[in-house]
Amino acid sequence: MPTLYLIRHGQASFGAADYDVLSEVGHEQAGALGHWFAEQGILPDLVAHGSLRRQKETLAGILRGMDRQLQPEEHPGLDEYDFGGLLKAKYAAGGEPEGMMTDHKSHFRTLRHTVAEWQRDEIPNPPETWAQFTTRVDDACRALMREGVETVFAVSSGGAISQAISALLETPGVHQTKMQLQMKNTAVNRIVFTPRSTYFHGFNETPHITAANAGRLLTYA
CATH class of the missing domain: 3.40.50.1240 (Phosphoglycerate mutase-like)
Incomplete structure (x- = not known):
């Protein structure tokens, strides 16, 4: 098939x-x-x-x-x-976790929480x-x-x-x-x-x- x-x-x-x-x-x-x-x-x-x-x-x-x-x-x-764009939208006022783009554990933890908010339309002005x-x-x-x-x-x-x-x-x-x-x-x-x-x-x-x-x-x- x-x-x-x-x-x-x-x-x-x-x-x-x-x-x-x-x-x-x-x-x-x-x-x-x-x-x-x-x-x-x-x-x-x-x-x-x-x-x-x-x-x-x-x-x-x-x-x-x-x-x-x-x-x-x-x-x-x-x-x-665009995960980087989502992070910029979420943390437009600052407060982003340390090492979220360089440390694997921090990155994937932040990704999990950020995507959940994105799925609920809770992040203002996302890239899409x-x-x-x-x-x-x-x-x-x-x-x-x-x-x-x-x-x-x-x-x-x-x-x-x-x-x-x-x-x-x-x-x-x-x-x-x-x-x-x-x-x-x-x-x-x-x-x-x-x-x-x-x-x-x-x-x-x-x-x-x-x-x-x-x-x-x-x-x-």
Whole structure:
């Protein structure tokens, strides 16, 4: 059956001046995943990414690992929500937690609380509303799950992927955040689709990360 593989980008550059670029590990993760897909004979006839650099670099690495060349579609609806912009809106008057963009624990704790407020429309003047975010993610997925394609690779980000799954399962927003916080870099999530329906078929899978390489390749940010 036609399958949409929603893939989270590889490890980005957390704490750096430009987060939106893959680290050395991120490039290795992408290549390893592409190699695994090729070994399994899972070959896409449509590939896509959002507009973010880390998503584009991840897809390029996957295709190199598969030794395939395909022209990707760009769907901005696959982009991550602007967490930095949400923080600026929430803490416009100051009071932001120390280390929220450089310390992993502080960052994810702040993310959890901030997104919950955003989902309840409690943050004034956000970069986009929660409803706008969920709508664009849904529109992007619908555009990819179209007739005439069998295997779709789409590189996105943890928040957008988790929202796509949450919408499919019709779960409350809190579960979107829980899924996002456990999403591994280059994790594969599968949605099987037909013209009439869609089916959730796999979550947060990293078959290319094994006991032999997990110490280096298993990352979350």
